[in-house]
Amino acid sequence: MPELPEVETTRRGLHPHLIGRVISDAKIYSGFERLCLNTDVKELTDRLIGQRIEGTDRYGKYLIFWLSSGDSLIVHLRMTGALVLRNISSLGGKYERARLTLESSPNCPFEIVSFDDVRRFGTWNVVNHVRDGLARDIGPDALASDFTxxxxxxxxxxxxxxxxxxxxxxxxxxxxxxxxxxxxxxxxxxxxxxxxxxxxxxxxxxxxxxxxxxxxxxxxxxxxxxxxxxxxxxxxxxxxxxxxxxxxxxxxxxxxxxxxxxxxxxxxxxxxxxxxxxx
DNA sequence: CATCATGTTACACG
DNA sequence: GCGTGTAACATGAT
Missing domain, CATH: 1.10.8.50 (Helicase, Ruva Protein; domain 3)
Structure with missing residues (x-):
């Protein structure tokens, strides 16, 4: 169900807690490898681990996380996906399919970003150029200034x-x-x-x-x-x-x-x- | 048990 | 090429 307002609400909620944080671990749980659009899960996690999150963005219903390597992590929530901040000590939800672990920060109570997705249609993709992670014929973002x-x-x-x-x-x-x-x-x-x-x-x-x-x-x-x-x-x-x-x-x-x-x-x-x- | 449901893609058909 | 209908993906709610 997430449409532009839900995706943007998610981005705004994540942004202040993710900026400048370093990804210490990335996991896609066994059985849910399909959410990974990279050629294999190891390639995706290798390109995430050790990277600092430099910025967040959104295009249509895609969430974009800029990494210090120059790559971007592109997440689509599809029908039932959600990215949720959690403490290191809290248990993952029943529908957690993947997670990022962040190096701890003195100002932030969250070390985990859980990807919860009941129906398992959501996707993650690490790409060098953002355009490569979006649908090829995507139109202008509904809230962007180039859409008039x-x-x-x-x-x-x-x-x-x-x-x-x-x-x-x-x-x-x-x-x-x-x-x-x-x-x-x-x-x-x-x-x-x-x-x-x-x-x-x-x-x-x-x-x-x-x-x-x-x-x-x-x-x-x-x-x-x-x-x-x-x-x-x-x-x-x-x-x-x-x-x-x-x-x-x-x-x-x-x-x-x-x-x-x-x-x-x-x-x-x-x-x-x-x-x-x-x- | 059957039907419906937010998103997206692929494919068959006219 | 275009538009439409349908199936598929996986699961829960009713």
Missing amino acids: ADSLISVLRQKTCTIKSALLDQSTLAGLGNIYVDEICFLAGIDPRKRSNTISRKKSEQLFTAIRDTLNKALDQGGSSFSDYVNAHGMPGGALDHCNVYGRAGMECYRCGQTIKKIKIVGRGTHYCPKCQHR
């Missing part, structure tokens, strides 16, 4: 698929997932089945504003608390308590009172208000 209303308009014009599908596609823009796409379409007043290339300039501008507003608001609330999501301190977020349509099928629209509907688009559960959102 104009760039959204031009990319939406080129697609004939539904707007729901276009916004979920990480090559259109990076960071949105199923929950926030439904919320964004509601805010912009657009039926999620509407064809991307039939959206007017004015509506696209509203869509752009809705994307920024939805993501920033979710960030203010510490990400959504759907399913297993927890931040770097193991705490859930609260953004789902404020959804207009997601998870509200059969309930009244807060704006107009109509019953929120749930349909399937490109195989994904899609929630919308038939009165507030137009084709």
Whole structure:
């Protein structure tokens, strides 16, 4: 479930505790080697151990850790992954798949970064160039300054698929997932089945504003608390308590009172208000 | 027991 | 090439 706000919330929680720390050990537990995208686990751990973490970053739903060697560790949480800070003495959770151990620091109570992942879809990758660790055709980050209303308009014009599908596609823009796409379409007043290339300039501008507003608001609330999501301190977020349509099928629209509907688009559960959102 | 679920990729088909 | 549907990945919740 982690979408851009959850990934960014994780990054912000980790950042102050990781900066300048040296990785003394890295482990991927037996049976979970698949999370490692490097050619083998030993190569990945060898490239992590002994490195200082110089910075953190995020691109779409990818977390990026800059290492003193010049390499970067790139983590994708996929459906149920979480990076959680722990004390050296605390026991790993039931779903811990990997961990980093950090050299102890007088100012920081955490020596462990656990990678917990119930469904085991998450990935780790150590690469020399960040681009090599991202999907090849990834679009601009949804909150970055190079993503503008104009760039959204031009990319939406080129697609004939539904707007729901276009916004979920990480090559259109990076960071949105199923929950926030439904919320964004509601805010912009657009039926999620509407064809991307039939959206007017004015509506696209509203869509752009809705994307920024939805993501920033979710960030203010510490990400959504759907399913297993927890931040770097193991705490859930609260953004789902404020959804207009997601998870509200059969309930009244807060704006107009109509019953929120749930349909399937490109195989994904899609929630919308038939009165507030137009084709 | 059957169905559904946040993300992503691969593949078949029209 | 494009869009869509489906399966797959692994697991828990209902």
